[in-house]
Amino acid sequence: MVAKNQVREGLVLNAHFIASGDAELRATAERIARAHFIPTPQAAAPLPSTDDWPYLFVERHQIPIPMLILAFMLAALSALFVTFHVRGELRIGGSWPIDRHFFFLGAGFLLVEVHNVGRLARVFGTTWSVNAFVIAAVLGGILAANTLVQRWPTLVDARAAYLALIVCLLACARVPIEAMLTWPLAQVLITVLYTLPLFFAGIIFAHSFQRAAFPMRALGSNLLGSLLGGFLELASFVVGLAALLYIAALLYALSYPLRRAPITRHSPAHA
16 A cells, blocks of 8 residues: 555656656656656656646647647538528628627637636636636626716717727736735736726727617627637637737727728628
8 A cells, every 4th residue: 555655656746747847846756756666758848837828738839639620610610600691691792791890899808808717717716716706707897888888978988998908908918917916905906907908898899889780780790709719719828828918909909990890781681
């Protein structure tokens, strides 16, 4: 029994040797592994996980092949499904009946939400409570934004909301979470900081939706955009979680000049 425990201890330490970037810990684990006649790997140790790259199951900064295959399958099925439902409008020579403004808003929104789930796991732990806090913050931010636009529309301006949104995204990407954890009421302040981009995005969405000529088309385009955001989320395996906010900022910037762009010259009957 003692020998089995020793071997088990050696296996655990050897696994820790593989995943750790600490030279002293790796040396200790290798020494104990040799004492138990456990062969140590000769290949270079995988990159250690960080708060920005918390992927223990990936050895290098690359998208896992199974996830790529699944993403391509979902993308193909989505394209076929959308094409099937808009084939009537395409047949008469119309353009794709997608509101590009709401499409980019949906893609950016999902990226920010995915980033928040990963970041707040550092604050609250990787448990069910993270999803509860994130979802509650998202719904609270959206409700506040809609209430503000509905009751006091003159107090908020879409252009100012765009500027505040980009500033908040850059701040969330640049301020290290380790520094924020030292603040008083750190959990509350970090949650508020990461929710602010969604609040300003909600203001932009509410303003645009009020002026949407075809609300159902706007909502459908927004959902399709969130699908694109789900695919772009895979980029975090390569560039980390913080980079998702830069991608989201780019998507929101692309949506800005499309606020008043014409959707299509044909009737939205097939949307």
